[in-house]
Amino acid sequence: MHTHRTALTALCLVATAAVTLTACGDGGDDSGNKGGKKAGPKASATAKKEPFADLSGPQIIDRALKATTGASSLRMKGSMASDGGPGSIDLALDTKGQCVGSIGTQGEGSIDLIGKGDTVYMRYDAAFLRSEMKGEPKAEVDGAIEMMADRWAKTTTKGSEKKEFAEFCDLKTVLADFEDTGSVARKGKPATVDGVPALTLHETDGKDRATLYVATEGEPYLLKTVNEPGTGKKPDTLVLTDFDKPVKATPPQGDVLDLDELQD
Template sequence: MNKKYGVWAVAACAALAMGVSGCGKDSDDKADKGGDKTAEKPVATSGVEKLSAQEIAEKAKTELVNAKSMRLKADGTDGGKPMTMDLAFDSTGSCRGSMSMGDAGSFELIKLADKVWMKPDDAFYKSQIAPGEGGAEAAKLFKGKWLHGSTSDPMLKSMSEVCDLKGMQAKMAEDTKKSTFTKGAPETQNGQQVIPLKGKDSDGQPETMYVAITGKPYPVKVVSSGKDGGTMVLSDYDKPIAKDTPTAGETIDVSKLQEELGGGA
């Protein structure tokens, strides 16, 4: 089986590992741009906005690191290539969601413990799994099907490495620790009252982290203006991810793909 998918997986994992550096340009969606600046009916704040910028950042880091699960949405570029991702993942290594890199294709992913389901689109088969006639034939043969296996399969293991919540938390916490922040005025982002903290990412590029000032001080949005900077939206903290899986009729064992392509992964 062609190994090009490994390069794609590294790009995806690198984007997540960037942590608070962001992983894409701002989405055209209003929710991922400047956000609404005023809330319709502001609720009482937690008072965290009265702390210093560094104290707020430290509290946000603590909540981030202690979260058992979260959802991450990003839309932009990585290495000059368009990338979008929408992933919900937890501290056990399970996750579900989708990722796309423009012409390179996209795929849906579910990982529960060591079991993995992956549904590539035609472009992903052709450009990443097996460029050439093999990929085109596989795309036709397995169209609409979930490839199912475990992390013992090299391809599924490689693609599901993006589910590493603990690794992302550690990287984001380290970046926050290294940054010096200045505090802006409270505002509203995506319907959430927040306090903006301006600082620099791990590459020294300007970034803004928005921290919730109602409820727990979670980081809810990060905007970076670096080379591949952009926006990440973080939500659904500590909400369990769904455990439902594709039916038998919707899946095909990944070994069938290997057979079709004439070899193991």
């Protein structure tokens, strides 16, 4: 479980966030055994169709993380409450450095992001700029807001000090913490995430609890994680969709502020 918390924490740093959650429901159990009769051929066939019947919880998690980190693109949407939140993230990204979406923190504004190759486009709102410039003279804060708020700006990611921008849009970097697990997950009940059949798995670490949802049809992608920190805070929730779908990162047109030129 520790690994999944680390991954969510990494996402919080990328996007400290507020929440749009995808509902998930438990599936029913149908044993097919009525009137005390022994299970017949139909019941045996049903048993054989049980997802991941021959795998342990940790083995399922290993497969899920391998499939997820092997995706060429995906979309992540959810909330991070335990580290700097509550906040929200809705970002599609791929392994080629393309991304499009938004990240933000409640009460401290948000950023729209478009990543295309070596260039990242950002659009800050006034609340975010004000939060980032806490402690600065009011005149400077007001000037930055007048110049940049709700306006697209761009910067290249080639300089070492700008690599953090590239990491927002690099799927391999974002999912790096998913690759080494050491899971002790227990199997749970069937469920669905956005209509996709899944199996729930549960992990505990002291008072902390995590529930993970793994697809049972097609690739065993990790579809959803819910981390309950056990401190009375709202859980961290992340939903993953749109695996291997193209990311349409179209650069904004018109009035785009070039931050690199301002720094020259």
